Amino acid sequence: MERAAAGGARMSAVLDIRGLRKSFGGLVVADEITLSLRPREVVGLIGPNGAGKTSLFNLITGVVRPDAGQIVMGSTRIDGMTMAERARSGIARTWQHARSFRSLTVLDNLLLGVHDYPGDSLLGSLLQRRINRKREREAETRAMMLLERVRLAHKAHALAAELSYGQQKLMGMARALMGDGVCLLLDEPMAAVEGRTYAIMRDVIQEEAERGQAVCLVEHNVGFIRDLCSRGVFMSAGRVLADGPVDELMRVKELKALYFGAAA
Amino acid sequence: MPIQYLITLAMLATLSGLLAMSLNLVLGYGGLLSVAHPMFYGIGAYSSALLAMHAGAPVPIACIAAAVICALASVPLAACSLRVSGDYFVIVSMGFQLGVQQIINNIDLTGATGGLNDIPSLFQGPFRDVLSLGVLLLAAAVVLLLIRTLIHGPFGRALTAMRNDESALAMLGRDPMRMKLAIFALSAGIAGFAGALYGHIFLFLSPTQFGLESSTALLTMVVVGGTATIWGPLLGAVVITVVPQAIQFLNLPVSISSPLQGIIFSLLVLVFLFLRPQGLMGGRRGGGGLDAWSGRRLAAPA
Numbered sequence: 001m002e003r004a005a006a007g008g009a010r011m012s013a014v015l016d017i018r019g020l021r022k023s024f025g026g027l028v029v030a031d032e033i034t035l036s037l038r039p040r041e042v043v044g045l046i047g048p049n050g051a052g053k054t055s056l057f058n059l060i061t062g063v064v065r066p067d068a069g070q071i072v073m074g075s076t077r078i079d080g081m082t083m084a085e086r087a088r089s090g091i092a093r094t095w096q097h098a099r100s101f102r103s104l105t106v107l108d109n110l111l112l113g114v115h116d117y118p119g120d121s122l123l124g125s126l127l128q129r130r131i132n133r134k135r136e137r138e139a140e141t142r143a144m145m146l147l148e149r150v151r152l153a154h155k156a157h158a159l160a161a162e163l164s165y166g167q168q169k170l171m172g173m174a175r176a177l178m179g180d181g182v183c184l185l186l187d188e189p190m191a192a193v194e195g196r197t198y199a200i201m202r203d204v205i206q207e208e209a210e211r212g213q214a215v216c217l218v219e220h221n222v223g224f225i226r227d228l229c230s231r232g233v234f235m236s237a238g239r240v241l242a243d244g245p246v247d248e249l250m251r252v253k254e255l256k257a258l259y260f261g262a263a264a
Numbered sequence: 265m266p267i268q269y270l271i272t273l274a275m276l277a278t279l280s281g282l283l284a285m286s287l288n289l290v291l292g293y294g295g296l297l298s299v300a301h302p303m304f305y306g307i308g309a310y311s312s313a314l315l316a317m318h319a320g321a322p323v324p325i326a327c328i329a330a331a332v333i334c335a336l337a338s339v340p341l342a343a344c345s346l347r348v349s350g351d352y353f354v355i356v357s358m359g360f361q362l363g364v365q366q367i368i369n370n371i372d373l374t375g376a377t378g379g380l381n382d383i384p385s386l387f388q389g390p391f392r393d394v395l396s397l398g399v400l401l402l403a404a405a406v407v408l409l410l411i412r413t414l415i416h417g418p419f420g421r422a423l424t425a426m427r428n429d430e431s432a433l434a435m436l437g438r439d440p441m442r443m444k445l446a447i448f449a450l451s452a453g454i455a456g457f458a459g460a461l462y463g464h465i466f467l468f469l470s471p472t473q474f475g476l477e478s479s480t481a482l483l484t485m486v487v488v489g490g491t492a493t494i495w496g497p498l499l500g501a502v503v504i505t506v507v508p509q510a511i512q513f514l515n516l517p518v519s520i521s522s523p524l525q526g527i528i529f530s531l532l533v534l535v536f537l538f539l540r541p542q543g544l545m546g547g548r549r550g551g552g553g554l555d556a557w558s559g560r561r562l563a564a565p566a
Contacts, residue, residue, distance in 0.1 A: 061435060087437035099432040101425040111418075112425050115437040119418030122446040126414060136418065179437055
């Protein structure tokens, strides 16, 4: 883990957040946030409830627009883009509550994760049927491989609504990986997940980081963060209070008092 | 006489079917409750008639042009659906509906409240009604096939996902806004084409034909037939067109028979929403149509 952090620091960032600000009326959810996500790194966003962790994800993915500041991917500013454009430029995200497309099958859920598919548009769907069939087969192969990885291949044709909560989170993870992004944001991937699902999720996250993705996750499970994250970012009241190796963060008394308290 | 009557009834049912199928695209598959659909029917009817009367366009060309005009006219309304949804969108669409109706009511070009006469006919001669019915049935078959292909394909899958969770879909790189614009344009185009055919078959247009009463009738057809089903709207259109005709055979005075129709429509909608919300053709509930609409209303803001 230490090795990954040291190696990552020298690599250029996948995502650069500079001076990001956002407030809803008097509530400041992002106060001059500056943060870089680098390839092969697993960054854990930690902090008490209401610290602005999920809000930061919402700002990065375009669910909400920042009041000020920049979000840069590679050399492109993405903070003016729509959610869909940001996703196509390489940001993938999972949600705290899986947000499955419940009336579709597991396989169809994943197939929707492919970018640049002529069948996505109304006319493309009707007119480019041969290309569509070809792309559909390619996408299905890819989806089945991902379902194997999260051990859901046997559920490919089940409706998403029929999956257990843990399985839905695994499906959400696989769906986020369909687009071949470079930056993976995971909102509480381990919340209400245990046992086998926990192990599968951990392995997938680790593999994705090793493949070169910049992974950033919000998580309350301290054991999991110690286990997996090379770097921790401590947030409170919309501000980044500390940014460094997880073990060091855990030794800081003030942060413990703010968050770890009884857990540490 | 009875044959003539049956042909006319069949024509009206098919026209309603076309209109209901097009509304179902927006309501059932798009999850957007718009009451402004007869407006596109009206815009289509008037544009095609006027193009044929004043610009000398051949009737088929005028009909196609009307479809294109309606597809374009749908953009402002669809753009509103990107910002407001649920009840608010119903009100916005109602505003569009009433606004366009008032424009038609007040300009000379459309004949104002007096209506538009002398519209060129689609066919001439003794078989004009049979031929017209044939064209309508053909149009309905083509639209049915088009919708079926679209819904069973990848775009249909994306639409279902959009009704389930719009943000989650956007996060996968799909643009729900573009999808809504596209589905609205297609839907309005079909409605406009149907309206154009109506004008060139019945040869008279009046603004009252495209008012809120027809919005309710249309909505009833889709709900009774089954939102987000392929055949439902067509079936609903036939039922809702034929039932009021049956009432007329009872020989009731107009003062009773016309409110009776309203009562029957309202009762049908209520009965279906309570007892069979998926409509006549709906199987298990697929999160479509009114489901998506009411679901969004009930969902607590995250």
